[in-house]
Amino acid sequence: MGLSGWLAGFAAACPRPMVVTAPHGTRSRLLVEAELSRRGWRHAHAPSGTGLLVVCGTPADALSRAVEMVWTTVPAPGELVRLRGDAPPERVAAALDEAVVRLARPRSPGTDTGERTDVPMADRGPDRDGLTLDRLRVPLGPVLPDWPAGLVVETVLQGDVIQRARVEVAGGLGGERFWDAPWLAALEGREVTRGEAARRLAASHLDSLGRLLAVAGWPGASARARRLRDRLLWERQDQWVRRDFPGFARAVRRSRTLKWVLRDLPAARDPAPGGLVRRVGTWLDRTGLALRDLDDGRPLDDDEGPRGPVGGEPSRGLLAVLPELVTGADLAAARLVVAGLDPDLDQLRGARDG
Amino acid sequence: MGEALVLLGAVGTLALCAAVFDAVLAVPGGGAGEPLRRVARLLLQQRRRTRLADTLLVRTGVCGLLAVAVLAGAVLPLGERPVAEMAVGVVWFNAMEVGAWGALWLVGWGVNSVYPLVGGYRFVAQGLAYELPHMFALITVALGAGSLRFADVVAAQRGLWFAVWMPVAFAVYLVSAVAMAFWGPMDGPVSDDICGGVPAELSGPDRLVFQAGRYALLVVVAAAAVPLFLGGGAGPLLPPWLWTALKTVAVLALLVWSGRVLPTVRMDLFTRLSWLVLIPATLLQLLVVSVVVL
Numbered sequence: 001m002g003l004s005g006w007l008a009g010f011a012a013a014c015p016r017p018m019v020v021t022a023p024h025g026t027r028s029r030l031l032v033e034a035e036l037s038r039r040g041w042r043h044a045h046a047p048s049g050t051g052l053l054v055v056c057g058t059p060a061d062a063l064s065r066a067v068e069m070v071w072t073t074v075p076a077p078g079e080l081v082r083l084r085g086d087a088p089p090e091r092v093a094a095a096l097d098e099a100v101v102r103l104a105r106p107r108s109p110g111t112d113t114g115e116r117t118d119v120p121m122a123d124r125g126p127d128r129d130g131l132t133l134d135r136l137r138v139p140l141g142p143v144l145p146d147w148p149a150g151l152v153v154e155t156v157l158q159g160d161v162i163q164r165a166r167v168e169v170a171g172g173l174g175g176e177r178f179w180d181a182p183w184l185a186a187l188e189g190r191e192v193t194r195g196e197a198a199r200r201l202a203a204s205h206l207d208s209l210g211r212l213l214a215v216a217g218w219p220g221a222s223a224r225a226r227r228l229r230d231r232l233l234w235e236r237q238d239q240w241v242r243r244d245f246p247g248f249a250r251a252v253r254r255s256r257t258l259k260w261v262l263r264d265l266p267a268a269r270d271p272a273p274g275g276l277v278r279r280v281g282t283w284l285d286r287t288g289l290a291l292r293d294l295d296d297g298r299p300l301d302d303d304e305g306p307r308g309p310v311g312g313e314p315s316r317g318l319l320a321v322l323p324e325l326v327t328g329a330d331l332a333a334a335r336l337v338v339a340g341l342d343p344d345l346d347q348l349r350g351a352r353d354g
Numbered sequence: 355m356g357e358a359l360v361l362l363g364a365v366g367t368l369a370l371c372a373a374v375f376d377a378v379l380a381v382p383g384g385g386a387g388e389p390l391r392r393v394a395r396l397l398l399q400q401r402r403r404t405r406l407a408d409t410l411l412v413r414t415g416v417c418g419l420l421a422v423a424v425l426a427g428a429v430l431p432l433g434e435r436p437v438a439e440m441a442v443g444v445v446w447f448n449a450m451e452v453g454a455w456g457a458l459w460l461v462g463w464g465v466n467s468v469y470p471l472v473g474g475y476r477f478v479a480q481g482l483a484y485e486l487p488h489m490f491a492l493i494t495v496a497l498g499a500g501s502l503r504f505a506d507v508v509a510a511q512r513g514l515w516f517a518v519w520m521p522v523a524f525a526v527y528l529v530s531a532v533a534m535a536f537w538g539p540m541d542g543p544v545s546d547d548i549c550g551g552v553p554a555e556l557s558g559p560d561r562l563v564f565q566a567g568r569y570a571l572l573v574v575v576a577a578a579a580v581p582l583f584l585g586g587g588a589g590p591l592l593p594p595w596l597w598t599a600l601k602t603v604a605v606l607a608l609l610v611w612s613g614r615v616l617p618t619v620r621m622d623l624f625t626r627l628s629w630l631v632l633i634p635a636t637l638l639q640l641l642v643v644s645v646v647v648l
């Protein structure tokens with residue numbers, strides 16, 4: 001037991017957590033991501049590669065079942081941490097510390113067990129080259145890295161090409177709309193400064209950029225976007241952010257590889273020129289502008305949130321165009337398109353399970 | 355026997371160095387200990403199985419990846435002589451690394467799960483795109499040296515490194531090297547957007563051996579660039595083995611670093627680039643070298 005006990009303690013310090021977020025759990029997801037980055041813990045991207053499953057927010061029925069399913073496929077030794085959507089930073093840090101202590105406990109070695117359910121084979125049909133190929137019904141999400149919380153895209157796949165797509169929502173309990181909160185508060189008549197709204201808007205776009213760059217397989221730039229977001233949102237190091245952001249924006253804008261990778265991918269139903277490349281530019285522009293207004297003490301008097309008017313639930317529109325945009329795309333392109341839309345399912349009031 | 359142990363030790367050490375360097379790049383100011391902790395975690399971790407998995411295929415693929423990497427490394431000169439001196443060393447090297455196709459496909463197919471299967475598809479497509487330019491780059495080297503033996507290739511570079519007078523072949527070799535090791539901009543088969551792709555369902559020792567194989571392959575393709583293009587062990591003052599090691603570390607660091615600073619290239623785009631640009635470019639390079647050699 002001596003050696004394996006020592007190994008367990010040694011390994012527990014880097015458990016490669018996998019983070020699952022429920023709608024309305026955005027705040028705790030952001031706190032968890034900031035804390036993980038502070039600790040230098042790298043994320044796992046599949047249940048079998050993780051030692052620590054972190055659930056942010058409170059999943060409702062369908063998502064809850066999905067989380068249970070994923071949890072059964074996490075190999076031992078593994079720990080499950082559940083954080084409510086309103087968990088304070090101290091609670092996040094404490095929960096992770098407790099998980100490390102539990103992981104470090106020596107235990108008997110696991111055995112060969114655990115089988116997961118099969119993907120149903122749907123039927124066969126002609127593919128885009130006129131060949132008759134197997135079709136698989138594959139849900140994308142709700143537990144998928146760098147994916148909008150609560151989103152499920154039910155697809156029919158041939159090879160890795162999406163033949164049909166339908167959007168469903170795996171909801172969460174609660175009602176917080178973290179990214180829209182300043183504007184909603186202002187609408188309710190509470191006093192909110194333009195500076196606070198600008199901070200939230202910049203952080204939201206940096207979050208979207210971090211996600212898109214991660215899906216694009218550019219970990220360096222993604223980590224930089226997220227570091228900027230965390231410093232802006234939680235640590236409030238405005239000077240540092242203002243100094244570092246222009247370099248980041250320049251690196252992303254100038255990357256010819258990124259432009260090449262995003263080329264021809266749509267960001268909206270109308271095939272607007274530029275597509276996803278343009279979307280990245282818009283996010284960078286709006287972040288840069290917002291960073292100038294962080295100290296603006298005047299009261300907030302508009303309702304233009306990060307994704308549009310907060311009263312209009314703009315993410316509903318994004319979800320409506322999503323199936324059309326990903327149909328006919330391969331998985332790599334589809335993941336980029338979804339990350340480019342980046343719908344915020346916290347906006348869907350009353351959205352329970354589909 | 356002694357040389358075989360040296361080869362295994364060198365590949366193992368460099369693979370660990372590559373993992374540490376990658377971890378340090380991922381977590382600046384820390385992270386150096388992460389790879390070893392990860393090894394510890396995977397050693398203790400339970401082995402999971404998917405439903406209706408073909409265990410024989412999966413384990414063949416997982417172990418095969420490490421095996422082909424080491425076998426490909428056997429013909430590379432560790433200083434002066436390789437473990438296996440072969441008249442057709444360059445062909446052997448190419449044949450072994452193609453074994454990685456089989457290994458990845460066996461794992462991706464065998465575990466009976468969607469994302470690994472998609473990763474397998476991606477690697478087959480990637481192979482079809484990178485392999486021809488890669489082979490033309492190797493043929494250019496062999497033509498320049500007038501031999502398929504690694505020792506002769508190194509000897510032919512006494513005056514001038516092949517990297518200098520065959521720059522296109524060298525550049526294409528580096529691109530195909532990351533593609534072969536499915537690393538960095540070519541990591542589509544194992545990328546995060548499909549939950550880690552081919553090894554997504556592997557846990558415990560299976561995942562450990564797979565990752566070891568991937569790093570070993572990266573080390574071997576980086577090491578092969580040294581005798582092929584960078585003059586092998588030649589250099590002033592230091593002994594050949596040390597020059598070989600230094601040059602290998604430099605190429606390896608470049609390849610690992612590319613993974614942090616470049617996005618993953620989508621396979622449909624890379625296929626187009628490969629067939630429309632890389633293949634014609636390598637053929638032109640081949641033509642130039644043929645004319646010079648004549």
